[in-house]
Amino acid sequence: MLPTSPAFKENAARALQEERLQKALARTKPQFHTKRAKAVAALPEFEQIRDIGRDIKNHTLQFLDHYLETWAENVERAGGHVHWCPTAEDARAAVLAICQRVGARIVTKGKSMISEEIALNDYLERHGITPVETDLGEYILQLRHEPPSHIIGPAFHLNREDWEESFRKSHTDLPPDRVFRERRDILTEARTKLRERFLAADVGITGANFLIAETGTSVIVTNEGNGDLTQTLPRVHIVLASIEKVVPTLEDATNMLRLLARSATGQDFSVYTTFSTGPRRPEDPDGPEEYHVILLDNGRSSMLGSPFQDMLRCIRCAACMNHCPVYNVVGGHAYGWVYPGPMGAVLTPTLIGIDQAGHLPNASTFCGRCESVCPVRIPLPRMMRHWREREFERHLTPSFARTNLRLWGFFARHPGLYRLATRAGAALLGWLGKRRGGRFTALPLAGAWTRGRDFPAPEGETFFARYQRLERSHAL
Amino acid sequence: MLQASPNLAKTPRVALFVTCLVDFHRPSVGIAALRLLREAGCHVEVPRAQTCCGQPAYNSGDRATARELGRQIIETFSGYDYVIAPSGSCGGMLRHHLPTLFDDDPNLRARAEALADKCYELVSFLVDVLKIESVGARFSGKLTYHDSCSGLRELGIKDQPRKLLAAQGAEIVEMEDAEVCCGFGGTFCVKYPEISTRMVSDKTANIAATGAPLVLAGDLGCLLNIAGRLKREGRPIAARHVAEVLAGMTETLPPIGETR
Numbered sequence: 001m002l003p004t005s006p007a008f009k010e011n012a013a014r015a016l017q018e019e020r021l022q023k024a025l026a027r028t029k030p031q032f033h034t035k036r037a038k039a040v041a042a043l044p045e046f047e048q049i050r051d052i053g054r055d056i057k058n059h060t061l062q063f064l065d066h067y068l069e070t071w072a073e074n075v076e077r078a079g080g081h082v083h084w085c086p087t088a089e090d091a092r093a094a095v096l097a098i099c100q101r102v103g104a105r106i107v108t109k110g111k112s113m114i115s116e117e118i119a120l121n122d123y124l125e126r127h128g129i130t131p132v133e134t135d136l137g138e139y140i141l142q143l144r145h146e147p148p149s150h151i152i153g154p155a156f157h158l159n160r161e162d163w164e165e166s167f168r169k170s171h172t173d174l175p176p177d178r179v180f181r182e183r184r185d186i187l188t189e190a191r192t193k194l195r196e197r198f199l200a201a202d203v204g205i206t207g208a209n210f211l212i213a214e215t216g217t218s219v220i221v222t223n224e225g226n227g228d229l230t231q232t233l234p235r236v237h238i239v240l241a242s243i244e245k246v247v248p249t250l251e252d253a254t255n256m257l258r259l260l261a262r263s264a265t266g267q268d269f270s271v272y273t274t275f276s277t278g279p280r281r282p283e284d285p286d287g288p289e290e291y292h293v294i295l296l297d298n299g300r301s302s303m304l305g306s307p308f309q310d311m312l313r314c315i316r317c318a319a320c321m322n323h324c325p326v327y328n329v330v331g332g333h334a335y336g337w338v339y340p341g342p343m344g345a346v347l348t349p350t351l352i353g354i355d356q357a358g359h360l361p362n363a364s365t366f367c368g369r370c371e372s373v374c375p376v377r378i379p380l381p382r383m384m385r386h387w388r389e390r391e392f393e394r395h396l397t398p399s400f401a402r403t404n405l406r407l408w409g410f411f412a413r414h415p416g417l418y419r420l421a422t423r424a425g426a427a428l429l430g431w432l433g434k435r436r437g438g439r440f441t442a443l444p445l446a447g448a449w450t451r452g453r454d455f456p457a458p459e460g461e462t463f464f465a466r467y468q469r470l471e472r473s474h475a476l
Numbered sequence: 477m478l479q480a481s482p483n484l485a486k487t488p489r490v491a492l493f494v495t496c497l498v499d500f501h502r503p504s505v506g507i508a509a510l511r512l513l514r515e516a517g518c519h520v521e522v523p524r525a526q527t528c529c530g531q532p533a534y535n536s537g538d539r540a541t542a543r544e545l546g547r548q549i550i551e552t553f554s555g556y557d558y559v560i561a562p563s564g565s566c567g568g569m570l571r572h573h574l575p576t577l578f579d580d581d582p583n584l585r586a587r588a589e590a591l592a593d594k595c596y597e598l599v600s601f602l603v604d605v606l607k608i609e610s611v612g613a614r615f616s617g618k619l620t621y622h623d624s625c626s627g628l629r630e631l632g633i634k635d636q637p638r639k640l641l642a643a644q645g646a647e648i649v650e651m652e653d654a655e656v657c658c659g660f661g662g663t664f665c666v667k668y669p670e671i672s673t674r675m676v677s678d679k680t681a682n683i684a685a686t687g688a689p690l691v692l693a694g695d696l697g698c699l700l701n702i703a704g705r706l707k708r709e710g711r712p713i714a715a716r717h718v719a720e721v722l723a724g725m726t727e728t729l730p731p732i733g734e735t736r
Contacts, residue, residue, distance in 0.1 A: 467522055
């Protein structure tokens with residue numbers, strides 16, 4: 001996926017004008033905020049399991065090599081294969097090699113953000129393999145040739161009428177006079193279409209919410225059951241996972257699972273939580289003949305030991321974007337790459353470069369709501385600030401802003417001069433403002449402010465001028 | 477008039493951290509803070525060498541300038557029992573972020589930490605530290621309260637202003653999403669004006685829906701943004717800093733963005 005992150009401002013301005021998108025985004029509160037708040041309130045120890053979750057992840061990251069090796073040994077012991085892939089290119093090639101070796105033509109896919117990150121679908125198609133998304137949201141996005149706008153609700157930007165429109169356009173073999181009365185009608189049609197694909201697939205690809213070191217297990221959570229059909233029906237199961245997904249033990253995984261669903265959708269637990277360890281054993285009634293894990297680094301190991309290490313705790317619950325007031329009005333596509341919202345503002349610059357993603361860590365008011373809901377307490381605003389520091393150091397910050405900062409900084413470091421300058425400025429603006437009813441509808445150089453709001457005029461006398469005056473006249 | 481807090485063994489020596497916005501834009505908020513602190517039994521001084529907490533630089537990635545200002549703040553404010561700002565944003569900067577500017581300098585880091593521990597936002601200081609339960613001025617109107625982000629999430633300011641306002645006689649009508657950002661965000665509001673304007677429009681709609689003729693907050697940044705949008709929309713709703721109401725200034729001081 002070619003990033004449009006450099007055009008964040010234009011993307012956002014457009015998004016703010018899109019009626020359908022705004023209608024969809026208005027569902028965030030009932031769908032995510034209220035449900036999460038309710039689930040959290042119902043679990044008295046939630047804050048405690050957040051601490052435990054943070055500690056589990058920190059510990060694992062500290063000994064990441066150890067846990068990954070242990071996990072890989074256990075995967076191999078169970079009869080699976082681990083493909084260590086430093087880059088996205090390596091990961092794509094590894095998937096393709098498996099598909100080509102087994103002569104795969106149709107590949108079903110569960111939801112996977114890693115698949116988006118490495119742009120797997122386009123790559124497979126170019127090599128004559130048909131990928132079929134089986135997560136309902138991903139399925140419609142594939143029909144519409146759109147990227148996801150949200151990491152757990154990929155089609156969150158769409159409304160019911162968009163669904164109906166796309167299904168009618170794509171499923172031309174079905175009677176055109178069929179009616180879509182409710183959500184169930186959409187589901188039924190998708191189910192019919194997907195059932196054929198599940199049965200025809202040669203390879204099933206899923207993501208992984210967690211990898212468990214002590215057992216060599218991969219874990220996925222879904223609400224639709226598509227993940228299970230994807231990984232058990234075909235002959236080959238390929239798991240796409242990044243290195244930070246590993247946790248030491250089953251016990252640790254259960255703590256993370258208790259956090260994940262509550263933070264994501266406000267469920268106590270996802271409808272399906274599926275553990276996979278290796279391929280089918282002789283005594284198993286079903287399962288794949290081959291089990292592979294594509295283990296992707298793609299720049300993550302460079303975050304270890306850096307100010308961005310805490311980001312590797314992320315469990316992709318999307319609570320940060322659900323609660324982000326910026327994401328809530330511009331939606332995920334404005335961010336211009338795979339990972340939107342606050343977690344994307346930190347992660348995307350690592351993966352595609354700060355020169356490409358420079359807007360993202362800046363497009364935040366630092367309101368801190370993301371950090372306040374993050375299940376593993378990632379200090380997201382702090383890390384966005386780190387990116388701003390990197391931009392400033394590399395002179396990526398716009399020169400107008402740099403000049404203003406330098407000028408302001410000079411005065412702020414010289415209180416005497418600062419007093420004089422502010423006194424003059426406040427007096428002028430105060431005097432002008434009084435003639436305009438206490439506010440300005442336009443001001444030179446302040447168009448960015450006054451396009452959308454009036455600029456309240458200052459009182460006219462600075463605090464320090466007034467304080468001095470009152471002190472002298474003993475009026476304080 | 478109020479009694480000095482019985483919880484204090486001696487009269488605390490308090491430095492008022494005026495904040496750059498109060499200094500430039502609305503000095504009455506600083507005067508209000510001064511009065512409230514004095515009424516609560518503090519000896520208040522206003523160090524002359526202060527300018528700004530450094531957030532514009534700190535949040536723009538200009539760490540060097542933020543450090544310089546941080547050093548200046550340490551020099552200026554270390555000698556007091558408390559440092560009080562009529563702002564949750566500047567209060568949060570002093571209390572939580574200032575020490576992180578000196579991670580590589582143990583000496584300054586220690587001094588910054590010692591200072592940070594003494595820094596408070598005005599209203600939370602009155603309620604949490606001085607244990608003030610009511611102020612002298614009465615106010616018997618309907619109002620709604622916007623929880624500024626830094627004050628709320630970095631300093632835990634939520635009930636303190638409501639408690640004092642209720643004790644004054646105010647009727648507080650809670651708005652929907654009082655805890656959601658107004659879209660000011662320092663330089664954010666001019667870097668991403670379209671997004672900021674949309675956020676503040678959502679805020680003013682929520683304010684208007686309460687039917688209250690007055691909105692209060694504890695941070696001038698949010699208030700300039702909110703008042704500016706209210707005026708642009710032509711809504712007859714006044715915006716004020718909470719300290720103005722607590723100090724009984726509403727009769728003499730026009731609301732933000734008005735001349736009366």
